[in-house]
Amino acid sequence: MTDNLVTGTRKSLEVVSSAPQGDKLIRKFLREPAAVISLVFLALLAVVAMLAPLISSYDPTATRLADVLAPPFTSEHPLGADGVGRDVLANLVYGAQTSLSSAAIVIAVSLLIGVPTGLLAGYRQGWIDGVSMWISGALLSLPAIVVLLVVLARVGRSTSLALVVFGILIAPSVFLLIRGSVRAVREELYVDAARVSGLSDIRIMVRHILPVVITPTIIQAALLAGAGIGIEAGIAFLGLGSSDKASWGLMLNDASQNIFNAPWLLLWPSVALVLTVMACTLVGNGFRDALANYGSSAGRVKTVKAAKHPGSTPEPARPMEKAPVDPGDTLLVINDLRVSYPRPNGEKSDVVKGVSLRVERGQILGLVGESGSGKSQTAFSILGLLPGQADMTAGTLSFAGVDLLGMTPKERNRLRGARIGYIPQEPMSNLDPAFRIGSQLTEPMQHHLGISAKAAKDEALKLLARVGIPDPERVFRSYPHQVSGGMAQRVLIAGAVSCNPELLIADEPTTALDVTVQADVLDLIRSLQAERGMGVVLVTHNFGVVADLCDQVAVMRDGEIVEVAAVTDLFMNPREEYTRLLLDSALDSTSKTANHRPIDSGMTTETEGAR
């Protein structure tokens, strides 16, 4: 039962940063049908518990020998009587009292301990944080029921004491939640501002931090209620609860002893227990979902359409627009490429709208445009690596005279790495952190070239030396986090060319790098291209890079190609107004900052389409 709580803590923490308050949240909550039904159920249960004496005239703990295992559906015992002659209905409704009060005790104790300590540890940090983290870890590593046995061994049967102890044991789940929330908002600007303007810590906590943690605390309280009810039943089932109280756990204990001759006794307490605990969980989840949906309007994009496998066969091209596939020496032919993503409202948002391109063998094509112009989406379409929810169509998509559209995902996968290489934008996030750099280089080579591990290693070391890494042996043995960004990008370039591809797709290969390293990496790409005669599609927003490397340039805007020209023509004599605009701003910023970063620095982090 505690598992749900701790994992719940983590989930709540994920949504806390977007915490809204008040009416809006409640309205969101009311749109979650399961949560609303659960809340109504719990309210009804509370009413039943309060009206228990009116519903049943029996004393739930009174035993009557004459009524032992009395059958259900009689006027005397509507739900029968148990193994010692106690009325089942009376126990059920009085048991609800016990369950709900157990939930209240557990919530009260764990909030009383968890909230203040969490606030303090999260806000003050330092040694207070260290000590309380250790204590919370220690408490979480104790099996709750074993501890309860120890406590009850000396004190005797007591439900309320057991629940208080359980509340203490489970308080870390509240503590961790509050602490995490506080740490998240502590760094927010308005807290800083409050601190600078001289507000006392206590006032900052009450005014700025407490409101943020209220919602996650409500979520946690709902989950705590479920855990409390569950543990009360467990204690009573073990025979450790107070003997003068009705309890669903006690009913289950009796049912288990009569499981051979009266199995129906199991039914009612089980149903009551499961429904109640589930209702608590659903109320908590409902609040959390309301929070999460509030946080991002696009949060549900992923679930709108069943995910299509990346690289799965695209829809058949419209025959009208199907241009004859070029044989001969043209490496890459794209006609009328379209990419769209489903919106939450069911409409489609087009990110690439009818792009047509050609790349000859040994030629470098620059694909230039602002963020969101669709250039990366075009690159991923060539690779067949669009996100699952993307919808791609094209009149023609052919590589070295082979129609890519007619290929199965497996066939496309055989091309990737072997004949089409890819250099990503951000070096550090594109290496698998769990594997050594060496194995990340040798695995594709062994797969595509069918060479031995030894041969692959030799080849990888040669490659690392070739891309300008001074100590290949050391880097081969290193993990990605042990090398610098520039080094990692060289490793990725080595990986991209390791199987001698005919086409290289480079997606902003220098954007994430230090200015000092950028020129070296460009030089490297150029020399590798010249050496191996690869065709290259170079995605960039940087006209400096274009002038440096490219033969041809395609300018993109809003998912469309604005202009395609040879690089000198484009610089000397741009035909389109937009191209001129881009060029002007590029020259502008290069003259000011002299760091080859045109248009604006805000473009350095690409967030195109649904990435």
Next chain:
Amino acid sequence: MLMFILRRLASGLVLMFVISTATFFLLNLTGQDPVRQVLGPVASAEQVEAKRQQLGLDEPLITQYFQWLGSAVHGDLGRSWFTNQPVGELLFQTLPPTLSMVIGSLILAAGFGTLIGVTAALRRGRLDRGLQVASTLVQAIPGFLVALVLALVFAVQLRMFPATGFTAFTNSPGKWLASITLPVVALALGSLASIALQVRGSMIDVMQQDFVRTLRSRGLPERSVVVKHALRSAAGPSLTTVSLMFIVAISSSVIIEKVFNIPGIGTQANNSASRGDLPVVLGIVLVTVVLVVVVNLLVDLAQGWINPKVRVS
């Protein structure tokens, strides 16, 4: 890496020391006279005094504590006040059934939980929603309730498994398996749901990361991308869940053992606690904490293997 292990070990030892000390004083501070509890209400005052001396309870509490601690360090946990059996021996008798159940349930939960979580993360859609609804349901059902229903259906009605008792593996592997099947399933169900949800969540996160796309751009077979690479990164948080599940399983096994009448550590704990057999209770707490510390250490080691960054920090 060695420092990492040593630090975890030291932290575990501190935890063992703190918990056993706290338990010792908790057991001795409050409540009834333990000797009276052992001998019952009819014993005379002289008998009580004699027993008190025999058990060494006439000494000051602090002396008793250091005596217990001294021998505990040497592996001697004292003797049961009731059966005079050495506590260590008692623990060795009762551990196998409990460990069979707990470890069996974790293997089952981790195996199927990973399988279901990965499938749900990759397929999404209806299967995924089904999993989420099912795990909410399963997590809401207390383990002992599952146990009772399983016992009712498979032991009482269908007679496929024994309803109660435990057969040691060394006596009969087949009967051993039959005797722990229902308890293991009852214990595993909740953990399975938690692990499946955790694996699903981390897999979805990892599959969206840049390096997975780059691995695909290298043309690696899908199985290598998912199983060798993505799952390894997703395993970190899931392993933490497994270690939490171990603690939950130890806790729940106390109740599950009662349902199936299995003579494990939980049953022993329950009996010893209710009749006030303090040395046995203390020994059980100690061995439980040792188990938790060992499992956490194993999980930490596994984390270090999965995530090389952990080894450095």
